[in-house]
Amino acid sequence: MDMDPRIWSGLPDHLLERVLSFLPLKTFLSLRSTCKHFKSILSSPLFISKHSSSLSSSSSSSLSSFILLSHPQFPHNKYPLYNTVTNSWCPVSLSIPSSTLKCSGNTTLLTSSNGLLCFSAPDSYSFVVCNLLTKSIRHVKYPFRPFAFELLTLVAVPTAPNNNNNNIAAYKLFMLSSSAAAAALVYDSEAGAWREYAAGGSAALNGTRHQNGVFFDGRVFFATSRPFSVACFDLEMGSWERSALGLLPPGGGGDEVAFARLVSDGDRRMYLVGGVGVSGISRSVKVWEYIYDREDGTNRWAEVETLPEMLCKKFLSVCYHNYEHVYCFWHKGLICVCCYTWPEILYYKVCRRTWHWLPKCPSLPHKWSCGFRWFSFNPQLYANV
Amino acid sequence: MAAETGTPTTLTLKSNDDELFSVAESAAILSVTIRNMVEDGxxxxxxxxxxxxxxxxxxxxTYMNGISAIPADEEKKKSYRDKFLSDKDFxxxxxxxxxxxxLNMSCLMDAVSAKIAQVMEKKSVGWVRRKFGIENDYTPEEEAAVKEEHKWTFEGVETDDDN
Incomplete structure (x- = not known):
């Protein structure tokens, strides 16, 4: 049929925007190269409000979620993506040129939370928080110089996860300063400012440096092993707490916790993945869930799963009983168990209670061995930086 | 406004090509533009x-009459809208x-906008430019850069150039 484009070109901008706001986000992104006006609509208030209120409908959920692989030997700022909706490696790697991050010098991806990625940019003395969908970034200057930090944790959770609004309006960066006697430092994106908290409580960490904190119930949690304990920092109160809740039943045949890593979905659930054995050598790997009983105010770790023997053998041989290299993260209903020295991820699908290996990235050369770092990446239009 | 009780009021609407249409006031005031005129006398x-x-x-x-005959039942109204728009060309x-x-009819606006968006799904950039009479104001380099930017999100979007 021969259409008359004159009718459409006469469509006022606000009507065109209204039409485009009905497009699924994925379709819209693929049409951004139509003209400059289309590109600018992505950040228009109408488009954003339309897409932010629909948690379950077409818009945000039509975008896939990914597990992102970072390796020091990949070409600079290239990150292969594993699509966890289609369960396959994406043919195109994610590329984050330094122009996107608007800073010179080296940048290193440190952590992710929902739609946000956080990089360090030591040459410009700052962190860079970035939403890749909207191409929006924020440079967060180090609180002082020189600045050395550890256990950086990015906390970006929906403002009101229980209603239909999954906007990430604000986030916090938590870290320990290794220069200022392990003081806790928190950057609050709403205030745009840093706060420093006395070092005292961080001794509860017992020297653990294995994994970033996990955010659960307003607090950032850390696990230590040998002896096992859990410490947490309350982001509101700015105070440390330590809990000595046991994982194993007392007197369990001399078994002890050889390593312990926490995982949280950022909302309702916190899990712990741990190795159980004697003399610091794991014989089995188990998963526990943190249970808090609101009625009598008690809490405990409930064992939910033991890694099947064959998988366990492979995993323990992969990490050579060197648990320093083991870390875990949560990704869309999956507990991912990784090892810096191994190119595959072992993951536990919580709803089905099944274990799987995430296949090796096809673009990964065989000889690369060390430095595999994985991140959960759930692109969201509405994660404000 | 001279409201006569009992007898439904009928309005006469005139198009820009001088056609006259009679429509019940109760249906016509779905248009906020017409409602304001009625209220202003x-x-x-x-x-x-x-x-x-x-x-x-x-x-x-046709839409005004059809939708106003449906009692307050959003499901039925929605299926009426879908049916009403199903045979309309672009x-x-x-x-x-x-x-x-x-006419300031937001329900019709949303329904038509959603329908247009539905037609646009899986269409190529070239198709959209042609149909909307949009001129490509990117330089080739800029266009390539924009295409590159979100490449990783396109997986699964198959565009249909011929249509």
Whole structure:
């Protein structure tokens, strides 16, 4: 049929925007190269409000979620993506040129939370928080110089996860300063400012440096092993707490916790993945869930799963009983168990209670061995930086 | 406004090509533009609608009558809208969205906009440019850069150039 484009070109901008706001986000992104006006609509208030209120409908959920692989030997700022909706490696790697991050010098991806990625940019003395969908970034200057930090944790959770609004309006960066006697430092994106908290409580960490904190119930949690304990920092109160809740039943045949890593979905659930054995050598790997009983105010770790023997053998041989290299993260209903020295991820699908290996990235050369770092990446239009 | 009890009031609408249409006031006031005229007492004679042609106005009136006959049941209204729009071609949809905007009928606007968006799904950039008469204002380099930017999100979007 021969259409008359004159009718459409006469469509006022606000009507065109209204039409485009009905497009699924994925379709819209693929049409951004139509003209400059289309590109600018992505950040228009109408488009954003339309897409932010629909948690379950077409818009945000039509975008896939990914597990992102970072390796020091990949070409600079290239990150292969594993699509966890289609369960396959994406043919195109994610590329984050330094122009996107608007800073010179080296940048290193440190952590992710929902739609946000956080990089360090030591040459410009700052962190860079970035939403890749909207191409929006924020440079967060180090609180002082020189600045050395550890256990950086990015906390970006929906403002009101229980209603239909999954906007990430604000986030916090938590870290320990290794220069200022392990003081806790928190950057609050709403205030745009840093706060420093006395070092005292961080001794509860017992020297653990294995994994970033996990955010659960307003607090950032850390696990230590040998002896096992859990410490947490309350982001509101700015105070440390330590809990000595046991994982194993007392007197369990001399078994002890050889390593312990926490995982949280950022909302309702916190899990712990741990190795159980004697003399610091794991014989089995188990998963526990943190249970808090609101009625009598008690809490405990409930064992939910033991890694099947064959998988366990492979995993323990992969990490050579060197648990320093083991870390875990949560990704869309999956507990991912990784090892810096191994190119595959072992993951536990919580709803089905099944274990799987995430296949090796096809673009990964065989000889690369060390430095595999994985991140959960759930692109969201509405994660404000 | 001279409200006569009992007898339903009928309004006369005039399109920009001088066609006259009679429509029940209760249906016509779905248009906020017409409702304001009625409330201001300017709807005594013929209401001229300068931005709507006869063909489109006939279609809009069919919609007004159809939707106002449905009691407050959002499901049924929605299925009526879907059915109403199912046989409209792309050109008609453009006329409808302009008319709905002029007449200030947000429910029709949203339905037509969603329908247009549905047609656009899986269409190529070239198709959109052709159909919307949009000029490509990128330099080739800029266009390539924009395409590159979100490449990783395109997986699964298959565009259909011929259509």
């Amino acid at each position: 300017c709807a005594g004679g013929v209401i001229p609608l300068d931005n709507v042609d006869g063909k489109t106005l006939a279609s809009v009136i 050109e008609t949809l453009a006329d409808m969205v302009l008319a709905a905007n002029y």
